[in-house]
């Protein structure tokens with residue numbers, strides 16, 4: 001599903017003295033099948049933007065379309081339409097494991113399914129729950145356990161399974177690897193790539209880790225003070241290092257090494273993804289017969 005925002009503007013506590021403009025004229029297209037990264041400082045509007053995508057925050061000003069659904073203000077989306085939208089746009093909040101509540105993993109994941117598809121049979125529910133658990137790399141035997149007996153990384157995967165159970169076309173995740181150890185982080189990123197499956201699903205991740213987005217995303221948007229200040233491929237965005245630094249944002253470590261090498265006259269056409277970067281360095285190294 002393609003996502004198109006045009007002039008999206010949103011103010012919290014509008015018409016009160018606590019009014020806070022969180023989105024200011026956001027115009028942005030997320031192509032279908034993209035692995036899209038949203039970066040920017042704390043408070044730049046990232047979470048506010050993604051909560052618009054499944055109708056959690058209603059459009060106040062500007063337009064927003066998700067696939068063929070028009071979420072713009074004044075376009076009536078009834079309860080059924082909103083439920084269908086939320087089944088198609090899976091939303092994984094920050095620290096989703098805090099929202100686990102049921103006595104077993106099965107019940108927790110099934111709750112989401114039942115919410116979206118109350119008319120479906122128990123058999124269909126079972127099939128969907130186990131399929132979602134397997135997708136996130138959890139064994140069937142985990143289903144009867146209490147979610148609270150699992151490790152942090154496993155809990156987070158159960159929470160993601162609870163979103164995947166409706167088989168969404170778009171998966172939106174707010175800081176999906178925050179707080180995980182390096183192994184848990186790698187496993188989760190690998191999981192997101194399995195779900196993305198070369199573009200069969202659209203994945204949108206909010207992150208403040210520039211290395212992560214350079215490594216994983218095919219397109220980025222940079223938010224600052226509620227505005228989108230840059231969009232493009234990671235190569236395009238991170239080639240604007242000065243501007244990013246003026247926004248007090250970092251660049252990936254591969255960009256920094258490439259810049260340092262360029263300063264020494266050692267070429268500057270380095271890719272950002274670390275394995276491509278190493279391959280390029282190895283080529284140069286061999287070519288120079290050092």
Ligand SMILES: Nc1ncnc2c1ncn2[C@@H]1O[C@H](COP(=O)(O)OP(=O)(O)O)[C@@H](O)[C@H]1O
Pocket residue numbers: 012013020021022040041042043044045046047048049
């Ligand atoms: N529920 C809320 N009520 C009032 N202000 C909010 C609320 N949520 C976020 N904000 C404010 O809106 C701005 C954007 O916040 P947010 O979208 O959470 O940014 P980010 O996800 O990039 O950290 C910030 O100034 C934040 O303080």
Ligand SMILES: [Mg+2]
Pocket residue numbers: 043046047048174
């Ligand atoms: Mg946020």
